[in-house]
Amino acid sequence: MKTALTIAGSDSGGGAGIQADLKTFSANGVFGMSVITAITAQNTVEVRSVQDIEINIIKDQIEAVFDDIQVDAVKIGMLSSSETVKIVADRLNHYSPKVIVLDPVMVSKGGHHLLKEQAIEALKAKMLPLATVITPNIPEAEVLSGMTIRTVEDMEQACKKLYELGPKAVLLKGGHLEGEPNDLLWDGQSFNWFNGRRVETKNTHGTGCTLSSAIAAGLAKGEELIEAIQSAKNYISIAIEHSLALGHGHGPTNHFYELYNKARMEER
Numbered sequence: 001m002k003t004a005l006t007i008a009g010s011d012s013g014g015g016a017g018i019q020a021d022l023k024t025f026s027a028n029g030v031f032g033m034s035v036i037t038a039i040t041a042q043n044t045v046e047v048r049s050v051q052d053i054e055i056n057i058i059k060d061q062i063e064a065v066f067d068d069i070q071v072d073a074v075k076i077g078m079l080s081s082s083e084t085v086k087i088v089a090d091r092l093n094h095y096s097p098k099v100i101v102l103d104p105v106m107v108s109k110g111g112h113h114l115l116k117e118q119a120i121e122a123l124k125a126k127m128l129p130l131a132t133v134i135t136p137n138i139p140e141a142e143v144l145s146g147m148t149i150r151t152v153e154d155m156e157q158a159c160k161k162l163y164e165l166g167p168k169a170v171l172l173k174g175g176h177l178e179g180e181p182n183d184l185l186w187d188g189q190s191f192n193w194f195n196g197r198r199v200e201t202k203n204t205h206g207t208g209c210t211l212s213s214a215i216a217a218g219l220a221k222g223e224e225l226i227e228a229i230q231s232a233k234n235y236i237s238i239a240i241e242h243s244l245a246l247g248h249g250h251g252p253t254n255h256f257y258e259l260y261n262k263a264r265m266e267e268r
């Protein structure tokens with residue numbers, strides 16, 4: 001069985017972070033492993049508090065996994081501090097996994113900062129160059145590129161700017177723009193669009209975590225980047241279409257809808 005490792009924060013509410021990543025890996029048929037960088041006390045409404053995990057424990061988790069188990073893909077989410085960015089980059093440089101999907105998580109839907117401002121430069125300098133693909137949303141891409149993004153032309157220009165920071169490819173997610181949620185890939189050679197249909201729902205907690213983990217799962221299984229993104233886009237679209245009205249805020253996506261649906265059909 002192929003494997004994927006998520007290096008990210010824990011979301012007690014289960015919709016984003018490590019919890020979303022592991023559900024996504026399972027739903028997409030890869031064995032999931034985790035390195036926890038921070039614990040958030042979070043639900044569908046808000047992030048109440050954050051405890052960063054000690055740097056030595058983050059290092060030990062990474063080493064415990066890599067020293068023993070084959071890692072076919074790494075997905076990176078919430079890194080919280082510049083110290084965490086540095087130790088994760090250092091260990092990934094050491095182990096050189098073939099695939100690194102970096103979701104440059106910065107702010108939760110409720111507006112809580114999940115990456116300290118002082119860590120942004122470290123993220124740019126140390127993490128972006130290691131990535132097979134980065135998956136910023138529009139606000140994250142604006143911070144990383146230093147430009148405002150409103151139009152398709154802005155998206156193209158931002159992709160090129162982010163590519164200059166060193167990742168092998170940039171997938172700029174269009175979910176935060178008006179209109180259809182279309183995502184744009186730039187791999188240094190050509191643009192590819194992954195088009196979606198907007199689902200009118202407030203239950204979109206963890207969409208970014210879920211998309212990036214699904215891409216990591218596809219790459220772990222040996223899919224080419226475009227194929228992995230297309231199947232991840234199909235997966236997140238279905239997960240949003242059948243998202244769950246749990247809690248009082250932004251409910252989670254439905255990570256196992258397809259699996260349960262298939263099982264139900266087979267029972268009949």
Ligand SMILES: Nc1ncnc2c1ncn2[C@@H]1O[C@H](COP(=O)(O)OP(=O)(O)O)[C@@H](O)[C@H]1O
Nearest residue numbers: 137173174175176181196197198199207208211
């Ligand atoms: N309401 C929606 N309907 C359908 N797809 C969506 C919707 N909102 C976001 N998406 C898609 O979900 C994925 C995650 O995007 P986004 O929500 O922008 O990320 P983030 O959670 O990092 O802010 C992207 O593929 C985006 O196009």
Ligand SMILES: Cc1ncc(COP(=O)(O)OP(=O)(O)O)c(N)n1
Nearest residue numbers: 009016017108109205206207208209
């Ligand atoms: C622990 C943790 N990690 C990441 C996020 C952000 O997740 P994302 O998929 O961008 O979803 P929203 O927060 O935008 O709903 C998080 N909230 N918590």
